[in-house]
Amino acid sequence: MQIQFEQLVREHLGRIRQIARRYAAAAAVDDLVQEILLRLWRSLPGFRGEARVETWIYRVALNTAMTNVKESIRRRELQVALTARSESGQGLAAGASPADVLADFMRGLGDIDASVLMMYLDGLTADEMSAVLGISANAINVRINRLKQKFTDTYID
Amino acid sequence: MKLDELKTPWMAEVAYEGRTPRLDSLTSEVAKLRRDVLMRDFWLIVPLLAAAGGSVFFNWWAQDAVSFMSQIAVLSTLVFAAGVTAVLFLARRTKSHDHWTLRARLEREIERLGRQASLLLNVGYWFILPMLMVILITSIVGQHERTGSYVPGAIAWGLYLASVSISALTVWLCRREAKRTFIPLMSRLKELHRDLVGH
Numbered sequence: 001m002q003i004q005f006e007q008l009v010r011e012h013l014g015r016i017r018q019i020a021r022r023y024a025a026a027a028a029v030d031d032l033v034q035e036i037l038l039r040l041w042r043s044l045p046g047f048r049g050e051a052r053v054e055t056w057i058y059r060v061a062l063n064t065a066m067t068n069v070k071e072s073i074r075r076r077e078l079q080v081a082l083t084a085r086s087e088s089g090q091g092l093a094a095g096a097s098p099a100d101v102l103a104d105f106m107r108g109l110g111d112i113d114a115s116v117l118m119m120y121l122d123g124l125t126a127d128e129m130s131a132v133l134g135i136s137a138n139a140i141n142v143r144i145n146r147l148k149q150k151f152t153d154t155y156i157d
Numbered sequence: 158m159k160l161d162e163l164k165t166p167w168m169a170e171v172a173y174e175g176r177t178p179r180l181d182s183l184t185s186e187v188a189k190l191r192r193d194v195l196m197r198d199f200w201l202i203v204p205l206l207a208a209a210g211g212s213v214f215f216n217w218w219a220q221d222a223v224s225f226m227s228q229i230a231v232l233s234t235l236v237f238a239a240g241v242t243a244v245l246f247l248a249r250r251t252k253s254h255d256h257w258t259l260r261a262r263l264e265r266e267i268e269r270l271g272r273q274a275s276l277l278l279n280v281g282y283w284f285i286l287p288m289l290m291v292i293l294i295t296s297i298v299g300q301h302e303r304t305g306s307y308v309p310g311a312i313a314w315g316l317y318l319a320s321v322s323i324s325a326l327t328v329w330l331c332r333r334e335a336k337r338t339f340i341p342l343m344s345r346l347k348e349l350h351r352d353l354v355g356h
Contacts (some may be wrong), residue, residue: 018170018171063262132259
């Protein structure tokens with residue numbers, strides 16, 4: 001099982017790190033990554049491969065990130081301070097790279113919308129996202145359409 | 158630019174290969190976590206049950222004749238230990254599980270935190286008051302068996318004063334912990350839950 005887990009970590013560490021970066025303050029990203037890996041290791045025996053690995057990783061990672069006791073409060077305070085300072089789309093230089101646009105757009109989203117966006121960009125279907133979040137595929141599609149609209153309003157002249 | 162065009166930078170960031178964590182330390186941390194939980198339960202429950210068992214042994218089983226008041230004192234200790242054990246077990250009943258959806262996990266966490274916050278806010282009712290009652294009953298019974306009088310002596314009054322002072326401090330600390338940690342986090346999770354299901 002350890003070899004299987006090592007391979008899985010090698011393949012998906014970048015994804016896990018991106019999720020952690022969205023849900024933890026910069027100094028706490030490594031701690032959150034470690035916590036997510038711990039939870040993945042503990043839940044590995046229950047993963048039977050019926051769903052895509054990405055779906056399982058998102059499920060465990062989002063559950064861990066959003067219910068992380070100490071980090072949740074700390075990050076919340078940080079996010080409130082950042083939101084007060086700038087809204088997404090403002091202060092982004094003309095000709096900014098797609099990576100900058102992505103980071104800026106992500107920063108302006110709430111926790112749930114950010115999770116939907118990450119899964120959408122990762123190619124998960126509405127049904128797969130529904131299995132992660134526990135809300136209907138219809139509600140997911142509504143959120144995605146709103147995200148697209150918000151993106152257009154913010155970044156398209 | 159469309160939202161879908163962000164898929165390329167996202168996939169590039171996801172493909173980043175960082176340093177792989179050492180898995181032997183990871184697995185040993187899992188084992189440590191389980192040990193920590195076991196030890197915490199051990200140090201909460203076992204001393205209480207040992208005290209109750211000791212009370213039964215020394216004040217009842219090892220005695221030739223046990224007065225009605227002594228029986229009451231021993232029973233109150235037993236009821237207290239059993240009650241606290243039951244309260245602690247019930248508060249941990251909703252255990253989180255990695256395979257649930259985020260919605261289910263949030264609901265479970267809100268419920269679990271609610272129980273823990275309630276435990277801390279009401280520590281005076283389920284732990285402190287019963288404990289003070291047990292101390293009062295056992296000390297009065299002990300005083301009567303030693304001196305024949307139910308009126309507490311100076312040492313007993315000192316014990317009562319110390320018990321009440323420590324109890325008041327404990328209640329204050331527990332309530333502060335609930336208000337500083339558990340209730341703000343619960344509000345945060347409720348906010349997330351509303352955001353998740355409210356659209």
